[in-house]
Amino acid sequence: MEIIDTHAHLNFPQFHSDLEEVIGRSWNAGLTAVINVGTDLTTSQESINLASRYTNIYATVGLHPHYADDWENQLDGLKQIARQPKVVAIGEIGLDYFRNLAAHGNQIAAFTAQLKLALQLEKPIILHCRDAYTEILTLLETEYIPHLKGRIPGIIHSFAAGPAYAQRFLKLGFYIGLNNMVTYSADTSLQESVKLIPLDRIVLETDCPYLPPVHLKGGKSEPMHVVDVARKIAEIKEVDIEVVGSATSHNAKEVFSINA
Ligand SMILES: [Zn+2]
DSSP states (O other): OOEEEEEEOTTSGGGTTTHHHHHHHHHHTTEEEEEEOOSSHHHHHHHHHHHHHOTTEEEEEOOOGGGGGGHHHHHHHHHHHTTSTTEEEEEEEEEETTTOOSOHHHHHHHHHHHHHHHHHHTOOEEEEEESOHHHHHHHHHHHTGGGSTTOOOEEETTOOOOHHHHHHHHHTTOEEEEOGGGGOTTOHHHHHHHHHSOGGGEEEOOOBTSOOOGGGTTSOOOGGGHHHHHHHHHHHHTSOHHHHHHHHHHHHHHHHTOOO
């Protein structure tokens, strides 16, 4: 089965002792590509370094809203490294009004500056959004979508909202990133969203080392667990897992312009 993890953090310390084994298991599980996502200047550079060592690992560059208070110190560096050849997106960027680790004003400033960068470089974005769906949609509608000239806007990563928000992101042209939260059965509004989002607009992800599948809860996730996401989506949509794997891989290749 063909399958792609569109959101991993293999450079995080949780993988320092077993990175090679984890990557080996990914290819054995059938993964054809892994997108490793940056969260600040350091981790974005680490993602690029990792991507330079593996043909099928790609990098993204961005400042996560948690670190937005430092955006003025990091933006120039991010702009420079974002032009490297294996950088396939700007992300993860967005707003996090749930943990509120950075001032809202800085989150908005960092986010809009990086939307501009993505437009300049003609790269898609990977969005992180918690408790700020309305605010983020407003910013996208005014600062980003009108300037795309028909290009694919990007991915709303770790989508966890109900059908109404799913519809709004789909209408703007976004792909929806689903991870093992879909296996946490308590979340029925998310499962309603999964029913509604067409397969040609879903991409799969793990967000590893976070969000392990339900049977490993409390442990650490890794890219091969993207297969658990595919299995659950197949079950909800009543199709074969291979259909989910190949449709979502096709989508990922479209969004990131890669030939994995
Ligand atoms: Zn992430």
